[in-house]
Amino acid sequence: MSRLISAILGCAVGVVALEIGLRLTGLVFVELQKQRNALPTGSDGTESVRILCLGESSTAVGGKDAYPHQLEDLLNENGPAGLRFEVVNAGRPGIDSSVIVRDLRKNLDRWNPDIVTVMMGINDGMHSFVDLNQYRRKPIWRRLLLRIKVYRLGRYLAISFGALDEQARQERHLDEREKNYRRAIADRGEAMDSIVLAMLYRRQDRNDEAEEVLLELIARQPIATAHADLGQLYQDQNRLEDAERHYRAAIERFRGYQPAFRWLIRLLRYLGRDNEIEPLFDDLLAAGADARSYVEVAKHHRGDGRLEKAEAAYRKALEIERSPYACTDLGSMLLDMGRIEEAEALLRAAVAMVGAGPRSRIELARLCMRTERLDEAERLLVDAAAQAEHSSPLYVIARYSWDARPLDPYLAAVELARIYQHKGDRESARRVIDRIEPNRMTFHNYQRLVDKVMARVGRLVVIQYPVRTLAPLKAMIPEREGVVFVDNERVFKEAIAREGYNALFIDHxxxxxxHTTRAGHTLIARNTARVILKELFATTLP
Incomplete structure (x- = not known):
């Protein structure tokens, strides 16, 4: 018996010693990595600083107007003397945070950056090809186990030997899907099989193969969706003339296909050809528009500050279909215009409708806050936060909607926190923000990305999306030396109030x-440059 106890104690001591050794090794590695991350000196005496920008279409799309390109110019114009900045745009349209983390090692090996910036998470749960169940909240014993380095070492070795080769499993899964769609196209020749296969290729950054599939479909069966999807593919690649050509082909051949109008309008707004947009909206409505098209027309007028025209378009949409979407949008606009009674009638009608989302409750709560009915506003926001937190992600094919997206529960939480602050209850305000959990997929992937970037690079700039509060990101990422944040909430809200929504964004x-216009990209670039210069180089942007 004593031998058994001695053996158990010996094993325990050995495991503890191994755990301590692994942690010390990690500390030594991080310190050595910091030394390796010292900025290289060029032959002319200047130090070269390479910045790698990661993200999805919010980062990738825009060519020379995209924020990474503008960031490089700003840093080189305003950075410390003797420094030369090179900014690499490694963003890819349509991907989610899992793809960004999956490809992280490849990007770090290829570019060997001195600083990494990342803006990700908006696509998580939207058209995702990963298993979202893996991001469900794990039991506490599992989370504690994952913090033990001995366990993680054993798991790593198991993965290395192929016992848990998730990457290979996913690749096999995607290969099987590709074969199935190829087989279906050969057997049935249905257009939707080609559309989905092209989307699968785009998600894997196999754009040439996606283009080939769509061109073959257009030659065999020229449907509107193929032209519109090919236009989006070209637009993501900054082949804007080709994109416009296919959008116009869809419009000319299929007059009733409204998404092609919307995508072309979005492209023209990005190109600054605003004088061509109004005639397109007229053509869209003449083609037999549905309620959704009138809502998009209303959004366009509202973004330009033409509120009377916006209201008329919203009213027309409601005549065709009295949906919670149109009621909420019009109610929100009337609230901003100070027409409280009309806004309240529309928002209460929206909340009572089947299919009403959290946003209807949030807008009605805003109205209640304006009219000092704080208790009712609080009830509405508690319901909205719970509804947003527990609702399933929306899986919507792009041709049905160009702005469908699960509502971020933080939008409700922030409004509720404002009520508590107004009441002087700061503790409740803090608790309500803490209670709303971030998207588990985004949370998990940010944790992985931060660990990997800090181990390899040591400097990470985390960028929040325009108008969104910074609190969710800071809740996901513990305070850590070398990690800095870019807040894009206040500057964008002020710019929208000053210049109008359409000056900064090309869609919703x-x-x-x-997605941002050149002016919107400029705001992101300036904010990011300001943070990089101040936090990492102890200088300021004029």
Whole structure:
């Protein structure tokens, strides 16, 4: 018996010693990595600083107007003497945070950056090809186990030997899907099989193969969706003339296909050809528009500050279909215009409708706050936060909606926190923000990305999306030396109030913001440059 106890104690001591050794090794590695991360000196005496920008379409799209390109110019114009900045745009349209983390090692090996910036998470749960169940909240014993380095070492070795080769499993899964769609196209020749296969290729950054599939479909069966999807592919690659050509082909051949109008309008707004947008909206409505098209027309007028035209378009949409979406949008606009009674009638009608989302409750709560009915506003926001937190992600094919997106529960939480602050209850305000959990997929992938970037690079700039509060990101990422944040909430809200929504965004893909125009990219670039210069180089941007 004593031998058994001695053996158990010996094993325990050995495991503890190994755990301590692994942690000390990690500390030594991080310190050595900091030394390796010292900025290299060029032959002319200047130090070269390479910045790697990671993200999805919010980062990738825009060519020379995209924020990474503008960031390089700003840093080189305003950075410390003797430093030369090179900014690499490694963003890819349409990907989610899992793809960014999956490809992180490859990007770090390829570019060997001195600083990494990242803006990700908006696509998580939207058209994702990963298993979202893996991001469900794990039991506490599992989370504690994952903090033990001995366990993680054993798990790593198991993965190395192929016992848990998740990467290979996912690759096999994608290969099987590709074969199935190829087989279906050969057997049935249905257009939707080609559309989905092209989307699968785009998600894997196999754009040439996606283009080939769509061109073959257009030659065999020229449907509107193929032209529109090919236009989006070209637009993501900054082949804007080709994109416009296919959008116009879809419009000319299929007059009733409204998404092609919307995508072309979005492209023209990005190109600054605003004088061509109004005739397109007229053509869209003449083609037999549905309620959704009138809502998009209303959004366009509202973004330009033409509120009377916006209201008329919203009213027309409501005549065709009295949906919670149109009621909420018009109610929100009337609230901003100070027409409280009309706004309240529309928002209460929206909340009572089947299919009403959290946003209807949030807008009605805003109205209640304006009219000092704080208790009712609080009840509405508690319901909205719970509804947003527990609702399933929306899986919507792009041709049905260009801005459908699960509502971020933090939008409700922030409004509720404002009520508590107004009441002087700061503790409740803090608790309500802490209670709303971030998207588990985004949370998990940010944790992985931070660990990997800090181990290899040592400097990470985390960028929040336009108009969104910074609190969710800071809740996901513990305070850590070398990690800095870029806040894009206040500057964008002020710019929208000053210049109008359409001056900064070309669509509403994330509900409260969209893909940015050149001016929007400039705001992100300036904010990011300001943080990099101040936090990492102890200087300021004029």
């Amino acid at each position: 893909f994330a509900s409260d913001f969209g």
